[in-house]
Each structure stands twice: as C-alpha cells, then as structure tokens.
Amino acid sequence: MSRPIHEAWPARSIPCLDLSRKRLTSGELFGSAQEILIEHAGQEYRLRITRQGKLLLTK
Numbered sequence: 001m002s003r004p005i006h007e008a009w010p011a012r013s014i015p016c017l018d019l020s021r022k023r024l025t026s027g028e029l030f031g032s033a034q035e036i037l038i039e040h041a042g043q044e045y046r047l048r049i050t051r052q053g054k055l056l057l058t059k
Contacts, residue, residue, distance in 0.1 A: 034048055035047065036048075045057055045059055046058050046059075
C-alpha cells in the first residue's frame with residue numbers, strides 16, 4: 001500500500017514573501033487524515049487527498 005502524499009515528503013516550512021497570505025503545507029493541514037472539513041460562509045466543504053495524491057474540494 002502506498003503512503004499518503006503528506007507522508008511521502010517531509011513537511012517543511014515554505015517561505016512566503018507575501019505576509020498578507022498564510023501558507024500551509026498539505027501535511028500541516030491534513031495531519032494524518034485523508035480528508036478534512038472546511039466551513040465557509042455557513043457551508044461545509046470536504047477537502048481530500050485522492051489516491052493519485054491530488055487535492056479534491058467538494059461541497
């Protein structure tokens with residue numbers, strides 16, 4: 001079985017020159033989960049890592 005994408009590469013801080021934006025790695029965002037829930041404007045969205053290692057956002 002392949003390792004989750006966020007475990008395939010070690011998490012590292014990525015410098016962000018634009019201080020008005022917050023930057024996170026997928027490993028920081030997901031931790032050990034494959035899917036997270038995001039609440040925005042009273043709506044719930046699911047962000048998940050696919051088997052191919054891509055991110056998929058659904059409502």
